[in-house]
Amino acid sequence: MQPTITLNCPHYSSFIPTKQESIRWYNVPMPRKKLPVYAIGLMSGTSVDGIDGVVLKIADKGELTIHSTVNFDYPKDIKDKIRRLIDRKIMDAQQSENLDTELAQYYAEVVCGLLETIDRKNIAVIGCHGQTIHHSPDSDPSFSLQIGSGAELARLAKIAVVTDFRSADLAAGGQGAPLAPAFHQAAFASKTDNRSVINIGGISNITFLPADDKNDVMGFDTGPGNTLMDYWCRIHFDCDYDNNGEIAESGTIQLDFLDMLLKDAYFEMPPPKSTGLEYFNEQWLKEKLSLWEGRDHATNTDILMTLTALTAKTIADQLNKLEPEAATAYVCGGGAKNRVLITLLKQQTTIIIDTTSALGIDPQWVEAAAFAWMAHRTLNRLTSTLPSVTGASKPTIAGVLSRP
Structure with a gap:
């Protein structure tokens, strides 16, 4: 029997699910x-x-x-x-x-x-x-x-x-x-300024919005957003995510491990490209850790900080390729709330980083x-x-x- 839920809402009554043709x-x-x-x-x-x-x-x-x-x-x-x-x-x-x-x-x-x-x-x-x-x-x-x-x-x-x-x-x-870049164009494009929109969810993606109609909108997945950080938090810190980056903040970026992660072939692929949890997942991270000689000398907090830096670095690298065409980038998604992540992002690009709140829609x-x-x-x-x-x-x- 299909599971049922009683909706505590005046718009609905209790129900038993039925099939309906799409x-x-x-x-x-x-x-x-x-x-x-x-x-x-x-x-x-x-x-x-x-x-x-x-x-x-x-x-x-x-x-x-x-x-x-x-x-x-x-x-x-x-x-x-x-x-x-x-x-x-x-x-x-x-x-x-x-x-x-x-x-x-x-x-x-x-x-x-x-x-x-x-x-x-x-x-x-x-x-x-x-x-x-x-x-x-x-x-x-x-x-x-x-x-x-x-x-x-x-x-x-x-x-x-x-x-x-x-x-x-x-x-x-x-x-x-x-899929969001078409909406980004409709909601956030300017007739006078080139803009970028960065969505940091489980996976991160970036949209470049040209000011004129002569150039096409560009957009692609940059790689992991919050997914690897969230996984590490669930396994080692008994929480679903790193609230405001407060756990990672006390860690140290392991530069040799970060360099190893950045050598993954996905980051070098040209757009159009997209990815998901079937690629950047627990198994991906475990394989990378197994090849890293410094694992025994790093704390779990250090690993979390390094994963945070990975997300920031892979986004910043793509932003920097757009400079000076795009002077401002607007962040949305759950990653916009991670203060440490946004700080790392700002440190690695001269492009101004803001949130989509500045354009009228909360991230x-x-x-x-x-x-x-x-x-x-x-x-x-x-x-x-x-x-x-x-x-x-x-x-x-x-x-x-x-x-x-």
């Missing part, structure tokens, strides 16, 4: 709603910490404004299930299917909270990225798997839902990632807003992927539409 968007006529409209975006990233939800207002001239937000922390058992599935420790198809449905129910909880701030009839669509389990853009065939049933979420929320944002780009020969909500925006584009048969970023043969209308 339909692809192609050739399905949909009326365009007059602007402004509101869309919900839901993001649960590779840090596996929880769900960010936003209501995004899209005005008639393209202005994007955060109307309201909700954050939902995954219960520990859900975090464990997700990580076990990512690590291939859950192989049973029924268990995977149960988690797919269970996550949809948690997404519905977040929608429920957001509907306390706005009338349901004003919401045009929900964009739900889903929880990434595996991203394999360079395999044959390529694929990217996110779980969290869009059909189940649409049934519960009684609002159209767009999920599976990466498959169309992969089918067009692209990496299927990063925590940028990714969720991106999928609200993308879902609205999908609903109106508009493309939302950039071939200059993903390497696809064409822009694509991203996502699969599920009706309530």
